[in-house]
Amino acid sequence: DTGVSQDPRHKITKRGQNVTFRCDPISEHNRLYWYRQTLGQGPEFLTYFQNEAQLEKSRLLSDRFSAERPKGSFSTLEIQRTEQGDSAMYLCASSLDRALGPAFFGQGTRLTVV
Amino acid sequence: DAKTTQPPSMDCAEGRAANLPCNHSTISGNEYVYWYRQIHSQGPQYIIHGLKNNETNEMASLIITEDRKSSTLILPHATLRDTAVYYCIVRVAGGGADGLTFGKGTHLIIQP
Numbered sequence: 001d002t003g004v005s006q007d008p009r010h011k012i013t014k015r016g017q018n019v020t021f022r023c024d025p026i027s028e029h030n031r032l033y034w035y036r037q038t039l040g041q042g043p044e045f046l047t048y049f050q051n052e053a054q055l056e057k058s059r060l061l062s063d064r065f066s067a068e069r070p071k072g073s074f075s076t077l078e079i080q081r082t083e084q085g086d087s088a089m090y091l092c093a094s095s096l097d098r099a100l101g102p103a104f105f106g107q108g109t110r111l112t113v114v
Numbered sequence: 115d116a117k118t119t120q121p122p123s124m125d126c127a128e129g130r131a132a133n134l135p136c137n138h139s140t141i142s143g144n145e146y147v148y149w150y151r152q153i154h155s156q157g158p159q160y161i162i163h164g165l166k167n168n169e170t171n172e173m174a175s176l177i178i179t180e181d182r183k184s185s186t187l188i189l190p191h192a193t194l195r196d197t198a199v200y201y202c203i204v205r206v207a208g209g210g211a212d213g214l215t216f217g218k219g220t221h222l223i224i225q226p
Contacts, residue, residue, distance in 0.1 A: 004157075033213060042201060043158060045213025056213065091157050102148060103214065105157035 002026060004106035006092050012112045013082055020078045021109045025094030032075050033103055034067055035091040036060065043091055049075060082113045117141070118202045123221040132189040134220050136202030139183045145206050147178060148214070149187045151198040151222075158201065158216075161187065197224045 005024040013019050025032050030051050035043040046065070047057045051072040061067075064082075069075040079086055089110050093103040119137040126132040138147065148163040162169055162176045164185075169176045175188040189196055201219040 035213075042199075042216030042218055043214070045215065048213060058213065093157075102160040102163055104160055105150075107157045 004092055004094050004104055006090075006106040006109050008109055009107065010110045010112075012114060015084060015113055016081055018078065018080045019082060019111065020076050021090055021092075021111075023075045023077070023092030023094075023106060025074070025092070026104060029094035029096055029104075030072070031095045031097065031103070032069055033093040033095075034075070034077050035093065035105075037089040037091060037108070038087075046077075079111075082111075084113050087111055087113045117204050117215065118217055120200070120202055120217060120220045122218065123223065125223050125225055126189075126192050128194060128224050128226050129191055132192040132196065132222060132224070134187040134189075134200050134202075134222060135184065136187070137184045138202070138204050141182050141204050142206065145204045147176065147182075147185050148203045148205050149174070149176065150201045150203065150214075150216075151196075152201070152219070153195075153198045161200075163205075192222075192224045194224050194226060196222065198222060 007022045033048040034046040036046055037043040045058050046061050047067050049069040052069050064080045067077045089108040091105055091108045093105040095103040146163050146165050149161040150158040152158045162171055162174050164176045164178055178185045199219040199221050201216050203214050
């Protein structure tokens with residue numbers, strides 16, 4: 001499968017714990033995006049990378065959230081001291097270049113904070 | 115905020131063409147119209163995009179009005195598997211903010 005891969009697909013954690021999600025983009029896609037989606041809403045943009053550089057962060061990305069893409073390939077999204085309000089689907093997408101083509105999404109990681 | 119307006123829901127009979135409208139009256143000259151869909155509990159799926167000319171691919175056709183203030187996504191022969199939320203998004207193709215801004219989309223229900 002050469003699509004965007006996310007791991008894990010589901011995560012249940014206790015409030016206050018840290019969690020980390022991984023995204024493997026489509027090979028050779030230099031842009032990588034993170035989104036969050038809550039029930040009944042469309043996905044909301046969090047941040048994006050061009051290669052290893054994080055170029056944009058949404059105001060939704062609080063200090064407890066951090067994303068990395070150390071070698072310009074896979075990316076991780078970490079949430080520290082999780083809160084119940086962090087419960088959502090976390091989606092990753094990748095694209096070759098904004099002007100040239102669309103972003104393709106993974107299946108997401110469903111986070112439940114109890 | 116999303117720069118598009120879509121009806122919250124639509125029904126279509128299986129085998130018929132599904133025509134999904136989208137208003138984007140404030141679209142700029144360098145903004146493209148993108149369509150995605152999301153089937154329950156899955157990630158959004160890219161469908162098609164265009165700037166000002168009509169576009170067609172294996173999934174759908176995109177008709178953009180001459181003034182570019184609205185567009186229609188056409189699924190020519192809808193099947194039950196086309197039941198999903200369809201998002202119309204305008205996206206600039208040069209510098210500045212890069213993230214897609216999703217609205218609430220249109221929930222398309224294909225009836226057997």
